[in-house]
Amino acid sequence: MGKRVVITGMGVCAPNAVGLEQFKSALSSGRNGIHFQQELQDLNFGCQIAGKPDINKVELNKYFNSVQLKSEPGSGLVYGVIAGTDAWKDAGLEIKNDSEPDWETGVIFGTGLLGVDRFRESVLQIDQGQVRRLGSTAVVHTMASGISAYLGGILGCGNQVTTNSSACTTGTEGILIAWERIRQGSAQRMLVGSTSDSGPYIWGGFDALRILPRAYNDNPGKASRPMSATATGFVPGSGAGALVLESLESARNRGARIYAEVLGGTVNSGGQRQGGSMTAPNPFAVQRCIQHSLEVAGIEAREIDAINGHLTATSKDAEEIMNWSIALGLRAKEFPYINSFKSTIGHCLAAAGSIESVGAVLQLKEGQVFGNVNCHDLDPAIEDIIHRSRVPENTIPVSPEIIAKASFGFGDVNACVIFKKISEEI
Amino acid sequence: MTESQYYQKLKSIVSPYLPEDVSVDQIQADSHFIRELNINSANLVDIVLDVEDEFDIVLENEDMEAMQTVRDAMAIIERKRSV
Numbered sequence A: 001m002g003k004r005v006v007i008t009g010m011g012v013c014a015p016n017a018v019g020l021e022q023f024k025s026a027l028s029s030g031r032n033g034i035h036f037q038q039e040l041q042d043l044n045f046g047c048q049i050a051g052k053p054d055i056n057k058v059e060l061n062k063y064f065n066s067v068q069l070k071s072e073p074g075s076g077l078v079y080g081v082i083a084g085t086d087a088w089k090d091a092g093l094e095i096k097n098d099s100e101p102d103w104e105t106g107v108i109f110g111t112g113l114l115g116v117d118r119f120r121e122s123v124l125q126i127d128q129g130q131v132r133r134l135g136s137t138a139v140v141h142t143m144a145s146g147i148s149a150y151l152g153g154i155l156g157c158g159n160q161v162t163t164n165s166s167a168c169t170t171g172t173e174g175i176l177i178a179w180e181r182i183r184q185g186s187a188q189r190m191l192v193g194s195t196s197d198s199g200p201y202i203w204g205g206f207d208a209l210r211i212l213p214r215a216y217n218d219n220p221g222k223a224s225r226p227m228s229a230t231a232t233g234f235v236p237g238s239g240a241g242a243l244v245l246e247s248l249e250s251a252r253n254r255g256a257r258i259y260a261e262v263l264g265g266t267v268n269s270g271g272q273r274q275g276g277s278m279t280a281p282n283p284f285a286v287q288r289c290i291q292h293s294l295e296v297a298g299i300e301a302r303e304i305d306a307i308n309g310h311l312t313a314t315s316k317d318a319e320e321i322m323n324w325s326i327a328l329g330l331r332a333k334e335f336p337y338i339n340s341f342k343s344t345i346g347h348c349l350a351a352a353g354s355i356e357s358v359g360a361v362l363q364l365k366e367g368q369v370f371g372n373v374n375c376h377d378l379d380p381a382i383e384d385i386i387h388r389s390r391v392p393e394n395t396i397p398v399s400p401e402i403i404a405k406a407s408f409g410f411g412d413v414n415a416c417v418i419f420k421k422i423s424e425e426i
Numbered sequence B: 001m002t003e004s005q006y007y008q009k010l011k012s013i014v015s016p017y018l019p020e021d022v023s024v025d026q027i028q029a030d031s032h033f034i035r036e037l038n039i040n041s042a043n044l045v046d047i048v049l050d051v052e053d054e055f056d057i058v059l060e061n062e063d064m065e066a067m068q069t070v071r072d073a074m075a076i077i078e079r080k081r082s083v
Helices: A019-027 A038-042 A068-069 A076-090 A116-127 A146-155 A172-184 A200-208 A248-253 A282-297 A317-328 A347-367 B003-017 B039-053 B059-064 B070-081
Strands: A007-012 A034-036 A049-051 A103-109 A190-195 A239-247 A259-267 A305-310 A337-339 A401-407 A413-420
Touching: A007 A019, A007 A076, A007 A103, A007 A172, A007 A248, A007 A347, A019 A347, A038 A200, A068 A337, A068 B003, A076 A103, A076 A146, A076 A190, A076 A239, A103 A172, A103 A347, A116 A200, A116 A317, A146 A190, A172 A190, A172 A239, A172 A347, A172 A401, A172 A413, A239 A248, A239 A259, A239 A347, A259 A282, A259 A347, A282 A317, A282 A401, A282 A413, A305 A347, A347 A401, A347 A413, B003 B039, B003 B070, B039 B070
Parallel strands: A103 A190, A305 A337, A305 A401
Antiparallel strands: A007 A239, A007 A259, A034 A049, A190 A239, A259 A413, A401 A413
16 A cells, blocks of 8 residues: 545646636536637638637736746647646645755656647748757757646756656546655655647647548537537647645645545556557457556445546547446446536647546535536437436536546557545544 | 947847846846856857847857857957948
């Protein structure tokens, strides 16, 4: 038995809200964060809508110093620093500039491709023979670990500072890496999260794959339809989510507010076998991942009150429900409540797992399961497996105690984590 | 352009790169960029690019190496502009 790990702080920069309080009310009320994007139309995208955090009102000089701001950090860097710094402060931690680093605190902040706009500019400059004009930040704005490097420096972290990358599993995987590190006593505290840039250079490849909805450019609020019979693809999103994970001991010692306990979980891969491929999950691997997560967490399937699925709004949603049902051995009315936040924020890619985990943990805190938007026409293939009532269309006050969160990504990689409500007195 | 004009322009180029514990008033003609103004060597790269843009000149590697103080910079800029 390793150390128990709890969540003591959270921050989020999501398409439908920036900041924890706003995000809670956005998810609770089903506020849409998906909008028409002129630049995608100008570039002849089939899908011209996306989820993009509105940071116009955020005072960036509270997060970056003037030299950092002058270098114009890219969107992913900005979202990640906002979410990460907010989580740190939400955990009641200070930023000390005149002390040695905090040797017991590290950062795991993942991404897919960081600073893609800056990378494009750099490529164009290099191709024009102007490599000498790149400036000092061309490297740190475009290295994947730029986001963990920025946060580690801003916060003064002296433990492991790194970036993980596993496509759409990134954020959920990061939580499990941090959980493991604290559990085994290698760190007392880890800031964990993930971020994803906005813009055509991130989203273009998915448009080319023809897995994004094309029929909703003039009706963006209806486009992201997880579990719906009329789902036609995922809406691309962007943003960042962050959580402070900490040993229960450390949290108690400093009297921190505790959102939830991370009971544990599993990451695995389907090896692109048994029906799995670069872009589709091996169902047996997904089931193993879920089952093993329950074992690691030491809970029974029936103890799960709610699932926050990966559920992107493609034809794969019914298969995901089937995998959950088989893995848990639960069907129809026995099946836990299940939801997907992607209906209002889209699929935030590398940031999906962290943003959605923040939302999942907020459900424990609020005693609610947030409603699903755009699935009034539930896919009949899903209704064959689970009862309609398990897919709430409105937020319900059912005081969940245990929530399972899973993410699945390109490369046939899976991650599942179990969160449990914890009373502050224990 | 007078020396004072060069100095003022350089001052406004350099000031955004000052660390928080160094004030704009500390930028003097004899100030050493790295040792006295605490500008990190990476940001000196950006100052050189801003100088190039402002004065429409190209600074070579040896110019950058010679640019240790504000006064060095003014001399190099003037020489480049008079070519």
